[in-house]
Amino acid sequence: xxxxxxxxxxxxxxxxxxxxxxxxxxxxxxxxxxxxxxxxxxxxxxxxxxxxxxxxxxxxxxxxxxxxxxxxxxxxxxxxxxxxxxxxxxxxxxxxxxxxxxxxxxxxxxxxxxxxxxxxxxxxxxxxxxxxxxxxxxxxxxxxxxxxxxxxxxxxxxxxxxxxxxxxxxxxxxxxxxxxxxxxxxxxxxxxxxxxxxxxxxxxxxxxxxxxxxxxxxxxxxxxxxxxxxxxxxxxxxxxxxxxxxxxxxxxxxxxxxxxxxxxx
Amino acid sequence: xxxxxxxxxxxxxxxxxxxxxxxxxxxxxxxxxxxxxxxxxxxxxxxxxxxxxxxxxxxxxxxxxxxxxxxxxxxxxxxxxxxxxxxxxxxxxxxxxxxxxxxxxxxxxxxxxxxxxxxxxxxxxxxxxxxxxxxxxxxxxxxxxxxxxxxxxxxxxxxxxxxxxxxxxxxxxxxxxxxxxxxx
Numbered sequence: 001x002x003x004x005x006x007x008x009x010x011x012x013x014x015x016x017x018x019x020x021x022x023x024x025x026x027x028x029x030x031x032x033x034x035x036x037x038x039x040x041x042x043x044x045x046x047x048x049x050x051x052x053x054x055x056x057x058x059x060x061x062x063x064x065x066x067x068x069x070x071x072x073x074x075x076x077x078x079x080x081x082x083x084x085x086x087x088x089x090x091x092x093x094x095x096x097x098x099x100x101x102x103x104x105x106x107x108x109x110x111x112x113x114x115x116x117x118x119x120x121x122x123x124x125x126x127x128x129x130x131x132x133x134x135x136x137x138x139x140x141x142x143x144x145x146x147x148x149x150x151x152x153x154x155x156x157x158x159x160x161x162x163x164x165x166x167x168x169x170x171x172x173x174x175x176x177x178x179x180x181x182x183x184x185x186x187x188x189x190x191x192x193x194x195x196x197x198x199x200x201x202x203x204x205x206x207x208x209x210x211x212x213x214x215x216x217x218x219x220x221x222x223x224x225x226x227x228x229x230x231x232x233x234x235x236x237x238x239x240x241x242x243x244x245x246x247x248x249x250x251x252x253x254x255x256x257x258x259x260x261x262x263x264x265x
Numbered sequence: 266x267x268x269x270x271x272x273x274x275x276x277x278x279x280x281x282x283x284x285x286x287x288x289x290x291x292x293x294x295x296x297x298x299x300x301x302x303x304x305x306x307x308x309x310x311x312x313x314x315x316x317x318x319x320x321x322x323x324x325x326x327x328x329x330x331x332x333x334x335x336x337x338x339x340x341x342x343x344x345x346x347x348x349x350x351x352x353x354x355x356x357x358x359x360x361x362x363x364x365x366x367x368x369x370x371x372x373x374x375x376x377x378x379x380x381x382x383x384x385x386x387x388x389x390x391x392x393x394x395x396x397x398x399x400x401x402x403x404x405x406x407x408x409x410x411x412x413x414x415x416x417x418x419x420x421x422x423x424x425x426x427x428x429x430x431x432x433x434x435x436x437x438x439x440x441x442x443x444x445x446x447x448x449x
Contacts, residue, residue, distance in 0.1 A: 159344035162310060166338050168330040168392075177346070254329040255310055 104236035146186025272315030294448030308338035337394035343385030
């Protein structure tokens with residue numbers, strides 16, 4: 001088990017922030033204030049998270065757990081929106097991001113909790129929420145990248161897409177190039193993460209288990225399973241989000257509807 | 266054959282027109298008047314108010330792909346999705362638009378704007394549309410190529426194709442013997 005940390009331990013560790021702020025002052029970096037504010041935000045956010053998790057864990061209710069997952073997916077959708085250069089409508093982008101996250105996350109994570117991890121009960125929030133959080137966090141990056149690549153590619157290749165529509169192709173055929181490009185780009189972080197894992201850093205879940213005193217091989221096996229869950233969720237989420245966006249940017253008459261893209265600079 | 270009634274363009278202009286089998290209309294007007302937008306509406310590429318009919322049937326009663334096979338648009342800046350022209354249409358008569366065999370297998374990026382326009386016309390004509398919409402088809406062409414394309418347009422009209430084209434050439438309607446429509 002990891003030894004308990006006292007408030008004094010935390011206060012001492014926070015001194016490193018002041019070291020950074022001091023260096024910023026000496027070197028005129030102008031980031032001292034941002035560093036201190038970010039540190040303060042981190043402390044407040046983690047304390048709030050700890051209080052919320054304690055309440056959810058104490059409730060131990062399936063609906064509360066699913067609602068917490070939905071809230072996490074909604075925040076993921078907001079994050080996906082924030083990373084778009086030209087989102088296809090605020091509400092639509094959040095809905096696609098959160099919807100793909102909930103759909104893909106639940107399809108992959110819930111059965112994994114029940115069958116692979118054999119959590120008791122299957123929705124045990126102490127296990128379900130950290131696992132869903134790690135899966136959602138990684139998949140969210142892929143989805144944001146994929147949707148941004150999709151809208152950028154469609155805008156760049158608008159004449160080619162319309163030439164195909166004019167040749168009698170369906171919207172799915174006409175958008176096949178941008179769809180493939182977006183899905184490939186969206187899955188790159190997952191592929192890279194799996195390829196490089198363990199070479200530079202000890203991954204998050206494994207670190208947590210080692211700190212908690214788990215067997216090294218057991219921690220590695222959990223990390224492997226988590227990476228497989230992330231890859232499955234990313235594939236489903238990215239593919240679902242890109243196809244949903246392809247439908248959003250076209251209509252029933254197989255017309256490209258770039259007027260639905262809101263360009264933000 | 267093709268009729269547009271009170272079609273509203275993105276510029277706010279409301280247009281009505283009718284073109285029958287073997288007939289031609291040259292749409293004229295300054296840049297920004299809405300000539301290209303009108304052709305895009307007729308090709309069902311843009312949504313908007315108004316009624317478009319093909320052979321008396323509202324265009325929405327036809328599947329979009331079927332409608333665009335009958336009413337084909339060659340845009341002012343044609344685009345291609347395969348590596349070469351030959352990959353786009355094996356049955357296209359590229360020689361008719363003065364593109365030799367070596368140009369049809371050359372990478373698309375090596376073609377000039379005039380060659381692209383002639384190629385796009387040949388590929389579209391190969392689909393045998395009932396109505397051919399041409400957005401400034403002779404804009405990027407030299408006088409000899411212009412004559413070549415005008416000859417092809419006249420042959421298509423004689424064989425029954427309805428043709429609408431946009432042009433900045435004040436003499437083109439007279440040379441083709443088509444009606445002129447000013448979007449001013």
